[in-house]
Amino acid sequence: MERAVFGASEFFSQQAFITSFRGIEHVQTGHLKGKNVEIVEIWFNPWKVSYNELLELFFDLHNPTSREGKQIKNQSLIFFSDIQQLTVAKQKKNELKHLFTDEIITEITPVWEYANSLEEIKLIS
Numbered sequence: 273m274e275r276a277v278f279g280a281s282e283f284f285s286q287q288a289f290i291t292s293f294r295g296i297e298h299v300q301t302g303h304l305k306g307k308n309v310e311i312v313e314i315w316f317n318p319w320k321v322s323y324n325e326l327l328e329l330f331f332d333l334h335n336p337t338s339r340e341g342k343q344i345k346n347q348s349l350i351f352f353s354d355i356q357q358l359t360v361a362k363q364k365k366n367e368l369k370h371l372f373t374d375e376i377i378t379e380i381t382p383v384w385e386y387a388n389s390l391e392e393i394k395l396i397s
Contacts, residue, residue: 273297273317274316276316277313277314279309279348280330280334280336281308281334288333293320293321293325294320294321295318297316298315307347323356323357327360331364336372337373337377346377347377352381
């Protein structure tokens with residue numbers, strides 16, 4: 273089992289992770305303290321679903337850009353657990369640049385830097 277953690281504001285659909293792929297074993301949700309950011313923690317079987325596929329779903333479920341070049345309260349976060357997740361996340365973000373006219377504001381950050389900022393996470397699957 274591997275772990276993936278994503279966060280976003282503005283109509284982020286955490287529920288979609290429950291039914292979208294075989295190989296997702298557990299999904300938990302929460303919020304980032306002091307911010308309007310929903311967090312989803314996914315435990316998945318990498319033999320059945322790849323981290324890249326989860327990233328694709330994550331980007332499909334929310335708007336990862338600023339609006340008209342102005343960053344407003346929209347936030348998008350990928351919390352990586354290891355160097356492989358960091359590499360895949362950076363590649364995916366670069367691949368998507370040509371699909372959006374506005375800047376992609378998704379931050380890629382180590383999950384351990386936000387561990388104390390995550391509010392109670394609830395199991396939803």
